[in-house]
Amino acid sequence: MSNRDSFSSKFGILVALAGSAVGLGNLWRFPYLVGNNGGAVFIILYLLFLIVICLPMMITEFTIGRRSQSNVFGAFKILSQGKKGKAWGKIGFISVLSALVILSFYSVVGGWTVDYITQSLCFNFKEGLDYEQMFRYSSENAFRPLIFTLVFLLLTALVVIMGVNKGIEKYTKVMMPLLFVMVILIAVRSLTLQGSNEGVKFLFRPDWSKFTIDTVLAALGQSFFSLSIGCGTIITYASYVKRNENIVRLSTETALMDTLFALLAGIAIMPAVFAFGLTPEEGPGLVFVIIPQIFSQLPMGGIFAILFFVVLFFAALSSSISLLEVMVAYMIEEIHWSRKTAVALSTALVTILSVLCSLSLGVLKNVSVLGSNIFDFMDKLSANILLPVGGLLFVLFAGWKMSDKEYFDEITNDGNLKFKPLFLNVLRFIVRFVAPLVIVLIMLVSLLK
Numbered sequence: 515m516s517n518r519d520s521f522s523s524k525f526g527i528l529v530a531l532a533g534s535a536v537g538l539g540n541l542w543r544f545p546y547l548v549g550n551n552g553g554a555v556f557i558i559l560y561l562l563f564l565i566v567i568c569l570p571m572m573i574t575e576f577t578i579g580r581r582s583q584s585n586v587f588g589a590f591k592i593l594s595q596g597k598k599g600k601a602w603g604k605i606g607f608i609s610v611l612s613a614l615v616i617l618s619f620y621s622v623v624g625g626w627t628v629d630y631i632t633q634s635l636c637f638n639f640k641e642g643l644d645y646e647q648m649f650r651y652s653s654e655n656a657f658r659p660l661i662f663t664l665v666f667l668l669l670t671a672l673v674v675i676m677g678v679n680k681g682i683e684k685y686t687k688v689m690m691p692l693l694f695v696m697v698i699l700i701a702v703r704s705l706t707l708q709g710s711n712e713g714v715k716f717l718f719r720p721d722w723s724k725f726t727i728d729t730v731l732a733a734l735g736q737s738f739f740s741l742s743i744g745c746g747t748i749i750t751y752a753s754y755v756k757r758n759e760n761i762v763r764l765s766t767e768t769a770l771m772d773t774l775f776a777l778l779a780g781i782a783i784m785p786a787v788f789a790f791g792l793t794p795e796e797g798p799g800l801v802f803v804i805i806p807q808i809f810s811q812l813p814m815g816g817i818f819a820i821l822f823f824v825v826l827f828f829a830a831l832s833s834s835i836s837l838l839e840v841m842v843a844y845m846i847e848e849i850h851w852s853r854k855t856a857v858a859l860s861t862a863l864v865t866i867l868s869v870l871c872s873l874s875l876g877v878l879k880n881v882s883v884l885g886s887n888i889f890d891f892m893d894k895l896s897a898n899i900l901l902p903v904g905g906l907l908f909v910l911f912a913g914w915k916m917s918d919k920e921y922f923d924e925i926t927n928d929g930n931l932k933f934k935p936l937f938l939n940v941l942r943f944i945v946r947f948v949a950p951l952v953i954v955l956i957m958l959v960s961l962l963k
């Protein structure tokens with residue numbers, strides 16, 4: 515294993531992890547789910563899941579990845595060696611599948627960001643335009659979105675070909691801080707728009723009549739999606755992390771950063787939605803309709819718009835490379851393909867599915883899978899089913915297949931890091947009982963409703 519790629523600095527790991535977590539999930543998916551699911555109620559549930567379930571799960575994925583030093587498929591094979599139950603080795607399959615499903619619609623949205631970069635470069639965002647129609651043109655047209663999706667996928671492939679150290683680490687270091695500054699700027703502008711108060715209330719004042727099992731499932735799914743849990747990205751990245759890093763601290767910092775971004779994105783978008791007299795239930799187009807509208811009313815808005823969409827694109831890219839890396843690491847280490855072949859084949863596979871996702875918003879609008887178009891189906895299938903099921907299997911494995919000693923040895927770097935026994939016991943309890951029960955219960959209730 516000594517010739518495996520690895521991150522060269524702690525800051526590098528943190529930005530790569532944060533780069534995977536922070537992405538379209540925060541800036542595109544979170545605001546529109548908040549809009550569709552009644553605002554504050556959704557946010558409260560989301561935060562609850564994040565702290566109680568997702569953070570312990572993130573630490574656990576870290577444990578599995580760094581201990582095995584292997585891709586998501588090999589990790590379970592290696593860690594279950596010498597123990598009964600060979601079937602555990604197959605868990606990785608769900609992860610590779612979720613990465614594929616997520617990338618298929620994620621790259622379409624990534625394509626929209628490329629499209630909006632080109633439009634902002636032409637200074638197309640002027641006051642008084644119909645931005646809903648503009649978005650429909652960009653997303654429903656048969657060819658336009660396909661071209662941009664392809665550009666997005668090719669760029670993702672290019673970074674992944676360069677490998678972990680030179681590709682992923684280098685460029686996320688620059689982009690994450692820039693993204694942060696941009697979102698704060700937009701949030702400030704949004705809050706100072708006339709009529710923004712209603713948006714703030716919508717975000718922070720819960721209306722419990724909106725509480726339904728669908729809201730609970732959506733919040734659970736979003737907390738997984740946003741932190742990149744349940745799909746093996748953390749396991750894969752953790753396998754490139756050196757043995758002396760503090761994985762509890764790294765996980766907590768990543769989760770904090772991701773949550774901050776999601777809340778900031780909510781504050782950037784929702785007040786503006788109300789100020790412009792739009793409805794929060796706009797759906798997947800929300801960010802693409804609202805942001806150009808904000809910029810069209812700002813002095814030097816044209817320049818800000820370019821910056822924003824460039825940064826949004828990079829946030830999307832750092833997440834999509836983490837998804838592609840899950841598939842690629844598996845193909846390199848399990849099927850023994852070269853990195854180039856693995857990247858080429860997995861990108862080709864994703865392209866086929868993403869073409870279907872993109873067309874399902876226009877030409878194939880009437881094709882429905884279990885009541886949703888293909889795009890929405892892929893989105894819900896991954897966030898509400900594949901990620902929670904993947905995460906469930908990870909915690910069951912770590913909680914019941916790995917011994918307490920193995921688990922704690924990895925977290926404490928073989929006893930070199932000191933944690934309060936209470937913290938370790940609560941963590942282990944959540945991993946063994948609370949997380950699996952909560953996930954199973956929510957999924958069952960939403961299935962049976």
Ligand code: PFF
Binds near residue numbers: 534539540738739742
């Ligand atoms: N967390 C990413 C986002 O919020 O955009 C999306 C994502 C990346 C989900 C990687 C799952 C994953 F494994």
